[in-house]
Amino acid sequence: MSEQIMVDVRDLKKHFKKGSEVLKAVDGVSFQIRKGETFGLVGESGSGKSTVGRCLIRLYDYTGGEVYFDGQNLSNFGDKQLKPYRRRIQTIFQDPYSSLNPGMNVLELIGEPMDIHGIHMKANERKEFVAGLLKKVGLKEEHLYRYPHEFSGGQRQRISIARALSVRPDFVVCDEPISALDVSVQAQVVNMLEDLQAEFGLTYLFIAHDLSMVRHISDRIGVMYKGRLVEVAESDELYDNPLHPYTKALLSSIPIPDPRTASQNMAIKYEVPTAGDGAVPELREVSPGHFVADH
Ligand SMILES: Nc1ncnc2c1ncn2[C@@H]1O[C@H](COP(=O)(O)OP(=O)(O)OP(=O)(O)O)[C@@H](O)[C@H]1O
Ligand SMILES: [Mg+2]
Numbered sequence: 001m002s003e004q005i006m007v008d009v010r011d012l013k014k015h016f017k018k019g020s021e022v023l024k025a026v027d028g029v030s031f032q033i034r035k036g037e038t039f040g041l042v043g044e045s046g047s048g049k050s051t052v053g054r055c056l057i058r059l060y061d062y063t064g065g066e067v068y069f070d071g072q073n074l075s076n077f078g079d080k081q082l083k084p085y086r087r088r089i090q091t092i093f094q095d096p097y098s099s100l101n102p103g104m105n106v107l108e109l110i111g112e113p114m115d116i117h118g119i120h121m122k123a124n125e126r127k128e129f130v131a132g133l134l135k136k137v138g139l140k141e142e143h144l145y146r147y148p149h150e151f152s153g154g155q156r157q158r159i160s161i162a163r164a165l166s167v168r169p170d171f172v173v174c175d176e177p178i179s180a181l182d183v184s185v186q187a188q189v190v191n192m193l194e195d196l197q198a199e200f201g202l203t204y205l206f207i208a209h210d211l212s213m214v215r216h217i218s219d220r221i222g223v224m225y226k227g228r229l230v231e232v233a234e235s236d237e238l239y240d241n242p243l244h245p246y247t248k249a250l251l252s253s254i255p256i257p258d259p260r261t262a263s264q265n266m267a268i269k270y271e272v273p274t275a276g277d278g279a280v281p282e283l284r285e286v287s288p289g290h291f292v293a294d295h
Helices: 049-056 079-088 106-116 123-136 153-165 183-200 211-217 235-240 245-251
Strands: 005-018 021-034 038-042 064-069 089-092 171-175 203-207 220-225 228-234 284-287 290-292
Touching: 005 049, 005 203, 021 049, 021 064, 021 203, 021 228, 038 049, 038 211, 049 064, 049 171, 049 203, 079 089, 089 153, 106 123, 106 153, 123 153, 153 183, 183 211, 203 211, 211 235, 220 235, 220 245, 228 235, 228 245
Parallel strands: 038 203, 038 220, 089 171, 171 203
Antiparallel strands: 005 021, 005 064, 220 228, 228 290, 284 290
């Protein structure tokens, strides 16, 4: 992993208006992801993880803050300026059932992002290229003309991954890419993501509920609570030496993986103590590379 910063998120805020109320889904989040690194983002449901991911790829405009990608501030870019970055930044979502158009075969599904980003090849070249990608994600050339309903959840996620990789991205936001899969295939898909990362020099943001999986794949991890990061550290350091009370609560409730419930069963009884004036503490570095927001 290099020291070069690929993604630099500075005081990111995304607030949603809900009637007369404002929901602060993300409220002042800062972190950096190095080139080639996997940065894990954990936290209970509703803590703002996906919203962070969506802001990075500008599916959402944000309320405040900046996102730098490979040294470029994308925050004020319009559609035209963003276009090359929308190729370089790809996403893999949780649900491989709804994210693939049922009316397209595998060759068309994987070719679609290539068309969008103007990666043109002759028909037979493209077929060979896509067949090569299929092999890399553990599928076969004979799958080229099949449709999503003919595949298992794990295979569909492999197709989604091939789709994302077809445009040669640098950075992939993996938003709970294995949560909807059977436990038996989760590890396979994670191992494959790691192999692909090494082969293509990818940088990952890996959003997950499953703490054992996120520890395995991540170099560093950020813990989100109510729209804020409460702790950031290298993976092993976070697990061996959690400092924030919320991280401790999260780690002590590592769920037993059950594909039917594991993704949503992490509600944790915990309130961040605020100072007397209600101020929320900022992240500060307490040992090299270990940041915590606590009084
Ligand atoms: N488009 C939207 N409009 C309004 N509110 C939203 C929108 N997207 C997210 N939210 C709200 O923002 C908060 C954070 O949601 P987000 O999806 O980022 O959480 P999450 O950490 O990814 O949760 P989960 O683990 O369940 O996926 C939630 O309260 C959610 O209801
Ligand atoms: Mg989410």
